[in-house]
Amino acid sequence: MDLHRLWNFCAIILGWFAVFSAVSLLVGIYYTYVLEFCIFTVTSLAEKVIYMVFYHIFFIMLAWSYGMTILNRPATPSKEFDLSDIEQGQFVRQEKQDFHQDILQCIAKELPIYTVTKNGNIRYCRICNLMMPDRCYHCLACNKCVLKHYSHCFLVNNCVGFSNYKYYFQLLFYVMLHCLFVCTTGLQYAMKFWTQELPYTDAKYPILYMVGVNAVLLLFIVPIFIYHCWLVGKNRTSAENCKPLFFRNIPTNMGFSLGLSKNLKEVFGEEKKYWLLPVYTRKGDGCSFPTGYERENPEQNGIDF
Numbered sequence: 001m002d003l004h005r006l007w008n009f010c011a012i013i014l015g016w017f018a019v020f021s022a023v024s025l026l027v028g029i030y031y032t033y034v035l036e037f038c039i040f041t042v043t044s045l046a047e048k049v050i051y052m053v054f055y056h057i058f059f060i061m062l063a064w065s066y067g068m069t070i071l072n073r074p075a076t077p078s079k080e081f082d083l084s085d086i087e088q089g090q091f092v093r094q095e096k097q098d099f100h101q102d103i104l105q106c107i108a109k110e111l112p113i114y115t116v117t118k119n120g121n122i123r124y125c126r127i128c129n130l131m132m133p134d135r136c137y138h139c140l141a142c143n144k145c146v147l148k149h150y151s152h153c154f155l156v157n158n159c160v161g162f163s164n165y166k167y168y169f170q171l172l173f174y175v176m177l178h179c180l181f182v183c184t185t186g187l188q189y190a191m192k193f194w195t196q197e198l199p200y201t202d203a204k205y206p207i208l209y210m211v212g213v214n215a216v217l218l219l220f221i222v223p224i225f226i227y228h229c230w231l232v233g234k235n236r237t238s239a240e241n242c243k244p245l246f247f248r249n250i251p252t253n254m255g256f257s258l259g260l261s262k263n264l265k266e267v268f269g270e271e272k273k274y275w276l277l278p279v280y281t282r283k284g285d286g287c288s289f290p291t292g293y294e295r296e297n298p299e300q301n302g303i304d305f
């Protein structure tokens, strides 16, 4: 087994272990909140009902978006970005990089590729043997090129990219709401247990643990969520935020940002009623994206290379 395969194998095992740990934690919090907290600790019936209803709304939305993030596997480039057998043969026969680029430049004329490397070369994945569409990157953990790639997240054992970014963003949002709700409703009872204002019961330590864990989670999740709000607003992936993009024949600073309203629609879809629901609403095919240049120069109607 070579190192690359060993890394893939470890990534898969680590990923499923992380998912199992996250689900176990979630089940533990659910049990503590519903049984130990709402049923055995809270005394007012009205309070019990309100807490249960709102908690279940947040829990269901969290579980739904988590499931969708895990189950929507990475989208890969369409066949048109593959090199034909003849082109691959030319690649093998010629070792010179310049010659490779000549072939790629020629093929890329037919494809909606706007971004290039820093040196102006067409981006090509030697592992997958394909020309990379804009915003596509090779993921070492998944061992494939992933469309509109953000990063590989072990907590969902999946790549976050074109196929599931909306669900991932919603997952962050609902985890944050869930943690906030558990902390705000549970804190006063945790304080009363801590100061012995409430008599000791078997629920004391599970409730203290639950509030503590959710408070720590909240500290991590809020900055991540704010960062992703910023990325959505700018229509950038986390990968693009780390490395600047280089465009062919377009001013580089324009990027893929289309203005806030359109940037939101690029991730959440055209219909606002579905923005909070983890359902399919994504636009486009993930291989080509409108650019800021087209927005500011609509008469161009595409860019002539």
Ligand SMILES: [Zn+2]
Pocket (backbone or CB within 6 Å): 125, 126, 127, 128, 129, 137, 138, 139, 143, 144, 145
């Ligand atoms: Zn690749």
Ligand SMILES: [Zn+2]
Pocket (backbone or CB within 6 Å): 139, 140, 141, 142, 143, 151, 152, 153, 158, 159, 160
């Ligand atoms: Zn991946």
